[in-house]
Amino acid sequence: RDYAKVPDAFPGSVLFYDIIGLVANVANVKATETGIFDMCGCDQTLDRVDNNGFYQGEGKEHGLITTSSASTLRLEGTADAKTVTYLDGPLSLVWAPPAAAYEQTFSNRTHSLSGNVTVTNGTLRFAGKTTLVSVPKITVEQDGEFVLNTSLTDALKGLKTVVITGNGKFTVEQGAQPFADAACSLALSEDARVTLPAGVPCR
Numbered sequence: 001r002d003y004a005k006v007p008d009a010f011p012g013s014v015l016f017y018d019i020i021g022l023v024a025n026v027a028n029v030k031a032t033e034t035g036i037f038d039m040c041g042c043d044q045t046l047d048r049v050d051n052n053g054f055y056q057g058e059g060k061e062h063g064l065i066t067t068s069s070a071s072t073l074r075l076e077g078t079a080d081a082k083t084v085t086y087l088d089g090p091l092s093l094v095w096a097p098p099a100a101a102y103e104q105t106f107s108n109r110t111h112s113l114s115g116n117v118t119v120t121n122g123t124l125r126f127a128g129k130t131t132l133v134s135v136p137k138i139t140v141e142q143d144g145e146f147v148l149n150t151s152l153t154d155a156l157k158g159l160k161t162v163v164i165t166g167n168g169k170f171t172v173e174q175g176a177q178p179f180a181d182a183a184c185s186l187a188l189s190e191d192a193r194v195t196l197p198a199g200v201p202c203r
Helices: none
Strands: 014-018 021-024 036-038 044-046 048-050 064-066 071-075 081-083 086-089 091-095 103-107 110-113 117-119 123-128 137-140 145-150 161-164 169-174 185-188 193-195
Touching (some): 048 081, 048 103, 086 091, 091 110, 117 123, 117 145, 137 145, 161 169, 161 193
Parallel strands (some): 014 048, 036 064, 044 071, 064 086, 071 091, 086 110, 091 117, 117 137, 137 161, 145 169, 161 185, 169 193
């Protein structure tokens, strides 16, 4: 287990998960193959979370990012990244790359984070067999895009609020009843775009 007991313990680091575990490349923090990065209730800023070319699918070993009390993980990506790392606990996630072209993908995990998700720029994608059932609010700002592409039902069943500002986009590429039966409040700017698969109700 890697502990981050102070805010921004590894600024600018890329948190890698590969065959040897979790590695924050600047601080050279290493863990086991099922490594845990524990934020200990402290806000953290990293570059991105990546599998370092060892991109595993469903059912493979995985990493875990967790926190014991409410905190925010801010990713300021300077490149694309893909990971199968779990997100857990009262954690909020912010994807804030400097360029709209960068994309962070979290795949094939049923995440249990219960904080909000924010995209300020670039694309934040949740793909494969993935869910975000406890996230109450998703905010997409400026030129950001949130993408859900999952084969699982009720992937966003806990979602209560979607806020899109500027040219932000909220896209569900596939998914059976992603919102379950819950009512979801949409706050959209003039240039916002929401894309849902045919037959998906939104109320």
